[in-house]
Amino acid sequence: MPATSRRTRSDALQNRARLLEVAAQVFAEQGLDTAPVAIAKQAGVGVGTLYRHFPTREALIDAAYQHQLARVCEEAANLLARNPAAEATRMWMEHFVSYATAKSGMSAALNTVIASGIDPYADSHALLTDAVATLLEAGGRDGSLRTDVTSDDVLLLMGGIAYSVQHGTEDQARRLVDLLMDALTKGSAAS
Incomplete structure (x- = not known):
């Protein structure tokens, strides 16, 4: 009996993860008008499973x-x-820009969430700050990145780069990431 409960729990977690992946993609590409049944179907689960996880x-x-x-x-x-x-930092910045670009299609959906009283951004800053701090600290330890730059500085600049992609091109975003990396490595022990 415990093995069945554990398996059900594992299946439920897999279903939830699939639903989240599909929903993020669908909301970003198609907006809020997508029917929950379409999201459930694309995730390979029943609509009841979707509503059990997300009422x-x-x-x-x-x-x-x-x-x-x-x-x-x-x-x-x-x-x-x-x-x-330094290489991991550049790769993460490019990953972040791709994420921010995809998330821009979810803006209307997130505004609806906010209107319902949920704050989807409550923990966002802390998560992002911790991720950038991890990169900056590693670069400080190996001498490849400056140590006088804060996570908030980098996040503010990354937000600007992500915003520019919505009005520019991916090539421009890559050039801006290059400029930011030049700034992060200038004055480091490795430069």
């Missing part, structure tokens, strides 16, 4: 946003495990 559309939107943001932030540590700090 309202707003709960689904908020959870999808939080899930995507957590994945972006976790990527900082993953990249550091496989790359030198």
